[in-house]
Amino acid sequence: MTSIESILARQPRAIARAATLIENRSVASEALLQALWPHTGTAEVFGITGAPGVGKSTFVTALIRELRQENKTVAVIAVDPTSPFSGGAILGDRVRMQEHHGDPGVFIRSMATRGKLGGLAPTTLDLTLLLDAAGFNVILVETVGVGQDEIDIANMADATAVVLVPGMGDEVQAIKAGILEIADVLVINKSDLDGAPKLEAELQMMLSLAHRLDNWVPTIVRTIATEGQGIAQSLTALRSFKSHSKPKDRQRQRWIVRLEQLLREKLSNQISAEQIEEAARAVTSNESDPYAIVNGWLKQIRGTNPFEIDHLGIAVKSIDNALGFYRDALGLTVEHRETVVQEKVNVALLPAGKSKLELLEASDPESTIAKFIANKGEGLHHIALRVPDLSTSVERLKSQGARILNEPQLGAGGHKYVFVHPRSTGGVLLELIEER
Numbered sequence: 540m541t542s543i544e545s546i547l548a549r550q551p552r553a554i555a556r557a558a559t560l561i562e563n564r565s566v567a568s569e570a571l572l573q574a575l576w577p578h579t580g581t582a583e584v585f586g587i588t589g590a591p592g593v594g595k596s597t598f599v600t601a602l603i604r605e606l607r608q609e610n611k612t613v614a615v616i617a618v619d620p621t622s623p624f625s626g627g628a629i630l631g632d633r634v635r636m637q638e639h640h641g642d643p644g645v646f647i648r649s650m651a652t653r654g655k656l657g658g659l660a661p662t663t664l665d666l667t668l669l670l671d672a673a674g675f676n677v678i679l680v681e682t683v684g685v686g687q688d689e690i691d692i693a694n695m696a697d698a699t700a701v702v703l704v705p706g707m708g709d710e711v712q713a714i715k716a717g718i719l720e721i722a723d724v725l726v727i728n729k730s731d732l733d734g735a736p737k738l739e740a741e742l743q744m745m746l747s748l749a750h751r752l753d754n755w756v757p758t759i760v761r762t763i764a765t766e767g768q769g770i771a772q773s774l775t776a777l778r779s780f781k782s783h784s785k786p787k788d789r790q791r792q793r794w795i796v797r798l799e800q801l802l803r804e805k806l807s808n809q810i811s812a813e814q815i816e817e818a819a820r821a822v823t824s825n826e827s828d829p830y831a832i833v834n835g836w837l838k839q840i841r842g843t844n845p846f847e848i849d850h851l852g853i854a855v856k857s858i859d860n861a862l863g864f865y866r867d868a869l870g871l872t873v874e875h876r877e878t879v880v881q882e883k884v885n886v887a888l889l890p891a892g893k894s895k896l897e898l899l900e901a902s903d904p905e906s907t908i909a910k911f912i913a914n915k916g917e918g919l920h921h922i923a924l925r926v927p928d929l930s931t932s933v934e935r936l937k938s939q940g941a942r943i944l945n946e947p948q949l950g951a952g953g954h955k956y957v958f959v960h961p962r963s964t965g966g967v968l969l970e971l972i973e974e975r
């Protein structure tokens with residue numbers, strides 16, 4: 540079985556390996572996610588967040604049990620847990636852990652720490668795609684606190700519960716600003732402790748004063764996670780929000796955020812930490828301004844675009860005559876001259892920046908260059924474009940109906956090339972070259 544098949548067959552080890560690739564933001568994870576992409580789109584994704592110790596993991600464990608009774612498969616992503624699931628002791632209730640341990644319908648993943656470039660949300664989203672493709676019906680994402688990462692993650696989820704506990708007092712005030720933005724459901728956990736009614740009253744007050752753009756009034760649910768109380772109601776509340784919100788709108792919003800992140804990530808990966816360090820020093824010491832630096836980076840990144848004009852081929856009657864212009868008058872230098880026997884052509888290469896001019900002269904009256912000149916006169920004969928992967932380009936062009944003139948073959952410089960008929964390219968013979 541390939542790793543893709545093993546993931547689709549929900550094999551825990553294959554999923555764990557893929558999750559590691561994703562967490563490390565390894566290059567391989569991109570191809571993997573691309574292959575899995577067609578299999579995604581069915582899982583329910585719920586976010587569970589709240590301050591440390593409020594009982595999120597206990598709540599999540601209770602939710603798993605509830606969902607297993609519905610015959611749903613469940614995956615959990617614990618983001619930056621202060622008490623990781625994998626430790627085994629965190630629930631203070633080993634029986635429960637064992638209940639889910641070894642259950643093939645449950646997969647639990649603790650995600651490594653913060654400080655990731657671009658935040659935790661992109662990695663979390665990629666993990667949900669993996670688990671979604673693996674066929675888990677419900678994905679629970681446990682995060683700590685209400686920071687930017689949690690807001691981003693909550694925005695990606697179908698619904699998010701913020702877990703609170705009685706006796707937080709002024710803390711409700713403190714988290715108020717962030718909480719409304721992400722809490723679709725407010726869970727008052729540890730309702731067995733004193734102060735649950737007081738907290739609920741405070742939350743009701745808060746909700747009556749604030750107003751959400753989507754007109755949703757967050758549901759308040761009291762729970763005792765350790766005893767499984769209020770769990771079914773919490774799940775119902777999460778699902779009612781999901782059906783209240785317009786899933787397509789939310790998904791589009793999610794992908795606007797994610798596409799921007801991907802772009803940012805790809806762009807910033809092109810610039811090393813050392814380069815940024817050095818640039819910061821140069822700005823601080825007034826040696827350069829930040830705008831010039833960023834523009835320079837953009838130029839550098841554009842330079843790494845895998846497509847590049849390799850050369851322009853110009854058909855001439857006589858290379859020696861043409862050099863009177865290109866070399867002697869214009870000042871270009873001849874890097875290389877040769878006769879390509881198979882094409883019946885003499886060639887002179889004159890570098891110009893990253894590209895070259897290629898002067899082409901017939902070495903035999905039967906040469907295509909001789910015919911070209913006879914038909915059209917001297918002039919631009921072809922444009923040669925370097926592509927990252929010739930066979931892929933050829934496949935794509937063929938499937939689009941472009942006329943390829945030869946199978947990929949080895950040219951004089953040892954590179955592979957094909958020609959594309961001018962009829963397909965807008966009137967110019969196009970040579971595609973793959974760099975060695």
Ligand SMILES: Nc1nc2c(ncn2[C@@H]2O[C@H](COP(=O)(O)OP(=O)(O)OP(=O)(O)O)[C@@H](O)[C@H]2O)c(=O)[nH]1
Pocket residue numbers: 589590591592593594595596597598620621622629630631683728729730731732762763764765766
């Ligand atoms: N009394 C009471 N204790 C609870 C309840 N739910 C969880 N606890 C306890 O609260 C403690 C913390 O629970 P966790 O589930 O680890 O909390 P958490 O929010 O996941 O904590 P972090 O992951 O460290 O942020 C544990 O000792 C739980 O047994 C509850 O409803 N009532």
Ligand SMILES: [Mg+2]
Pocket residue numbers: 595596597620621622681
């Ligand atoms: Mg926890």
